[in-house]
Amino acid sequence: MSRFSLFDLEHHAEFIQRHIGPSVKQQDSMAQALGYPGLDALIDDTVPAAIRREAMALPGPQRETEVIARLRTLAEQNVVNKSYIGTGYYDTITPPVIQRNVLENPGWYTAYTPYQPEISQGRLEALLTFQQMIMDLTGMELANASMLDEGTAAAEAMTLLQRVNKKNRSAVFIVAEDCHPQTIAVVKTRALPLDIEVLVGDPEQLLGATEAFGALLQYPGTNGHVQNIAKLTEKAHAAGTLVAVAADLMALLMLQSPGALGADVALGNTQRFGVPMGFGGPHAAYFATRDDYKRSTPGRIIGVSIDRRGNQALRMAMQTREQHIRREKATSNICTAQALLAIMATFYAMYHGPEGLRRIARRIHRLTAIFAAGMDELSFPPENASYFDTLTFAVGDQQDAIVQRALAAGINLRVLDGGRLGVSLDETTTREDVVALWRVFSGSDAVASIEQLDSAIDGHPGIPAELLREVDYLSHPLFQDYHSETEMLRYMRYLEDKDIALNRAMIPLGSCTMKLNATTEMLPVTWPEFAGIHPFAPADQTRGYQQLLQELETMLVEATGYDAISLQPNAGSQGEYAGLLAILRYHQSRGDQQRTICLIPSSAHGTNPASAALAGMKVVIVECDDKGNVDLQDLRLKAQRHSDELACIMVTYPSTHGVFEEGIIELCEIVHQHGGQVYVDGANLNALVGLAAPGKFGADVSHLNLHKTFCIPHGGGGPGMGPIGVGAHLAPFLPSNPVSPVPGLDAGNDVVSAAPYGSASILPISWAYIALMGGEGLTEATKVAILNANYIAHRLKDHYPILYTGTSGRVAHECIIDVRPIKEASGITEEDIAKRLIDYGFHAPTMSFPVPGTLMVEPTESESLFELDRFCDALIAIRGEIAAVQAGELDAADNPLVNAPHTLADVAADSWDHAYSRERAAYPVDSLRRYKYWAPVNRVDNVYGDRNLYCACPAIDSYREEA
Known part of the structure; x- marks a missing residue:
């Protein structure tokens, strides 16, 4: 009989295997299928030895009950006083039906950004309703689907007004002195690198004495004063100045709308509509403007289009404005909205009417x-x-x-x-x-x-x-029909059922790391001791938060190898921006104001060049070689050419192509030799934690996507968190806050988010994940993420070309499937494959990024061997369908791929006019008979949606006919 102790029983790391999909035995068999005796041998052959690190000095894994108890202890150190502080943050009542069925429901919080509209119709409908709500309350013609926070929205309004104001090319922006102080700070930070002069004062006086392209007003003012701004906007327009108004959404239920008073942009926060204060976030800001400015509006806009059968379908409109396409020419670097919180605010409005x-x-x-x-x-x-x-x-x-x-x-x-x-x-x-x-x-x-x-x-x-305003808003039936809890509950379930989230199937998006968001990690988010705290509450009332944040910073320092962490950036894009500002401030402190060149590999995430442009840097592209690696010879040439002006390089590691580049240390050395700093984009950190640390192999700063590697859920397109890790020399330049300064930092430092710690209420999620996994669990998770990606690449390589691999022939945590030769031979595109995967019950991989004509797959460590095989079986079956098209067995113009996805209405219709069978359309593999996801719409017509941009709720009859 084997012997074991009570210690062994009490300290068995149960959670690690609950988070990691394949069992230890399955991991061994998968590694052996790849030709290795075990998992460690695969890792040794995949991760360059030069960057490997020693074991992380983190505590061992804790049991879920221990973590919950510890979080309870931290929560009890917070004091939840009655808050009358205001300044854009208010206590509110979250209707329990919304708290339990949206905020606490993985069907809502584990979904991804709705880039694939056919499997996102539920949250798209909710976000379209959000836009309608904002348009109604602000009196504007167009609204986007949310922003990160009010301060960011104000900064985006400033840059939009500068872009669209063709009559006044001044570089001056007027900010009313009664705007919220944190908003003024964010605007000033944004303005400085863009050479915009911000004048804060009495707008009545400044408008008469100063030529300015734009002005920002607060309505009501931060100290409560309610002013009729109509004369101000009229005076501004007469001087060629456009006007943005930061307006309290609750006040707009009684006050004349900004649109009625002449505003060109209205912005603010929807937090008061049922979203807890949460020590600063996450909250959905809103942004509304004139229809004339729709092509310059930042963020996401949900639009009404049609599917291939001519039926109404929703989608994200004007997707070509996204940063991954426009790069340094993007209107903004915003890559994350606050979809989940916008949806909560929308349901709050619908529930109350x-x-x-x-x-x-x-x-x-x-x-x-x-x-x-x-x-x-x-x-x-x-x-x-x-x-x-x-x-x-x-x-x-x-x-x-x-x-x-x-x-x-x-x-x-x-x-x-x-x-x-x-x-x-x-x-x-x-x-x-x-x-x-x-x-x-x-x-x-x-x-x-x-x-x-x-x-x-x-x-x-x-x-x-x-x-004084009449009730001239929210007349659409969506705001009339759901005032009973029964109807509200059923409507939310109706929308949820339209979508694919992680509680339904694997979401294999490359670069997006859609892993388990464990229930234990999520529990503290709604505890009142975390949810009910104002971001500017006195420090002695937030000791629990401060302790948790300090411990999380220590954890992240150890995981990344850096010396300091800032938790303020509330999105990955904001983290990029904050990191670049820290680099600029460092150079300026040394008298190197001329260092403004940012080198960026051609394979980089699109937000990299967009963030660099926003930071006032000039982007210089570094080429990649045929294997997808940064061309070090081209890097040497350009680093030498721009040696005196070189500020930094932004590089993703492992590369955006999913490869561990052998030359990363040399890359860092080249840039440092020319006085530059090295920014390592943390989007792919899930392939590094426990195995390598950017702060140890030569990087100076990274942003960390806590909504990827560290388990904060994506929330259907937000919330996100993008803290930055920096070396000691950059630590003095981390962002602070003018109202509640970050300890150890100058209160006058840059401010990138309105609250000192960004979306603080979701930080317990990452703290809990790290505590549950411990150092060994985090390292194991990284290894299995790499294993799962290589297993998928191995199973698919005989059916689809794998575009890039490392020197060992292995990929990192994701792999790129090259569809271009298949398209040339068959006419079937990567989009056809992506849409056909919906019929098999899967969200598509990342499509056409970073290489057009490809699919990028990232399984993460949380997917089981069963789910990995199910996904591979689907892609292999689809390859068989493509072969049938090539062989003429399926019609090139009428086959299951080009017609995908197929809806239940298609299959159940009296007539069927396709050469292939209904069964082949709906049940291409037998496993689908056990559980079948039906897309609610056919393939959406993107071109129609952009040519006929309509971003408000259609007549209710269209919804009822569909239902």
């Missing part, structure tokens, strides 16, 4: 009016006579005493300069809360009567009569 939303807004405003009247009786008249929900009070030398009384009562006020305090009420504010506020300010229990004040107040005293 226009009258319900108006009732919430009126109640907030009514309580604010009562509070203001009571404060006036206490001899604290508000500074602002007009308001929606925010009041500012001059309290002089009483400020500290009032703040201390507030804290003792569990209340957070906004502390302002000059002996002033701000109070912002919200949806959760009660009568008792108002009384508690009066007592805090007065220091006495003798306060006014809410009932008496309520009966004495007439109308809406804080809103100027000309700004």
Whole structure:
């Protein structure tokens, strides 16, 4: 009998094998199929020995119960006070039906960006409804499908106004001094590398004295004042200045819309619509503008098109504007929106409807009016006579005493300069809360009567009569039909069933790392101790968060080999941008202002050149050789040519072609010899963790896609997180925040996201993943990711050409299938294969990136051998169908590939006009009889959608006919 101890039983790393798909025995058999005695031999033959690292100094794997208990302990160190801080962040009530069935539902949070529209119709419909909601509330003609946060949206508005303003070519941008301070900071950061001069002050005075291409106004202002901005916008337009308005969405339920007041762009945050504060995010910002500017609008726009049968179908419109296509000519480097949070805000609006939303807004405003009247009786008249929900009070030398009384009562006020305090009420504010506020300010229990004040107040005293808005919004039936929980629940399920997410099948997207987002990792996101914290809450109330963030930074430092981490960037694109800014600031601190050249390999992710352009750098392309590697000779030539101006190189490792390049250390040395820095794009870090560390083999900075390698879910196209790791010499230049500075950094540093720690509420996910896996588990995950990719390449190599391999003939964590020779021989394209995979129940691999005419496959470590084989069997069967086309057995113009995907309506129709059978269309392999995903639409017509751009909700009859 074998002997074992209690220690062995208690410390068995169960979670590692729950996260990793193939069992240890299966891993051995897969490695042997590749010609190796075991997994380690494959790794030794694949990963260059020169970059291999020692074992990570991370604790061992913890059990799920231990991790949950530890997170509970951290959460309990946070203090959830009643927050009246405002500044764009408010407490809210998330309807439980939305929390459980969207925020906590893997059918929604594990889906990918809807690049394949046929299997994304559910979330596309929800995002189209989001656009309709924003257009209605802002009074604008066009809205996109969300932005990262309000600060980023304001910065994007600035650059859009500069692009589209043909009448005024000034480089000056006016920012109203009553904008939120974090927004002003993000705008200033964005402006500096682009040589835009930002003037902050009274817009009335500045518009009369300064020529400017654009202006940013806050409505209501950060201190609560509600101003009729119509005269300001009229004055601006007369001077050739375009106007962006940052508007509170809840206030717009009662205030005239920015569009009605003359705005050219409206932007803001939808957080108040049922999305928790979460210490700063994630929240979906909104961006709306004039139809004339649609071709310059940043981010994603959902449009209405038709499928091949002429039926209505949705898609992401104008996809050629995406950064992977336009590169340094892109309008923005934004690659991640906040789809999941936008969908939550949309369902919140649908659930309440226009009258319900108006009732919430009126109640907030009514309580604010009562509070203001009571404060006036206490001899604290508000500074602002007009308001929606925010009041500012001059309290002089009483400020500290009032703040201390507030804290003792569990209340957070906004502390302002000059002996002033701000109070912002919200949806959760009660009568008792108002009384508690009066007592805090007065220091006495003798306060006014809410009932008496309520009966004495007439109308809406804080809103100027000309700004009071009727309910002229959300008239579409989608906002009328789902006010009962039963109907809301069924509608959300109806949309969810249209889509493929990870809870349904493997999503083999190359470069996107769609791995398991474990339930244990997700649990803390909705705990009130993490979800209910304002990003500018006092530091002594966020000790649990601070401890968790510090521990996560330590974990990521060890995993990457860098010296410091910034958790602020709330997307991979933002991480690229923050890293490049740190490089620029480093060079400038040494007097090297001329160093602005960024070398980028031709194989790079499209956001790399887009981020470099946004940082004010000049992009110089470095060629790749026939094997997909960076051409080191071309690198030497261009590094030498631009030696005095060289700022950095941006390189992805393993390469975007899915290969461990042998020359990465030499590449770093070449750039360093010429005074440049090395930026390693962290998109493919899932092939490195535990095996190699960028900070150890020569890199100076990397962004880390926590929504890829470290298990934050993709959320249907956002949230994401893109922290950066840097060497010690770059650490002083990491981003901070003017309202709540990051410890150890200058408060005046660059600001790339509105909140100090970006989307902080999802960081416990990555902390939990690392704690659950431990150093050995993370290393094992990397090895199996490489194994799974090579297993797929091995199974497919006799059917499809594998485009790039390393010197050992192996790929890294992903492989590229070359469809070009197949297309030449058969006429079947990579798109035909991608759409036919839908009939087999799979999301397609990444199509035509990084090489046109290819499919890039990344299985990750979380997919089981069963699922890997199922995917390979599907592609092999499709290759057989292609062979039948080549042999003339299937018609070249009428075959299952060019007609894919097939819908249930196709197969169940009375007539069938194809030469192949219904069975071959719907059930090409027997396993589909057990479980079949049906695409809700046929292949979507992309060209029609772009030529007939329509980005609002169609008439409800079209939905009902489809249903």
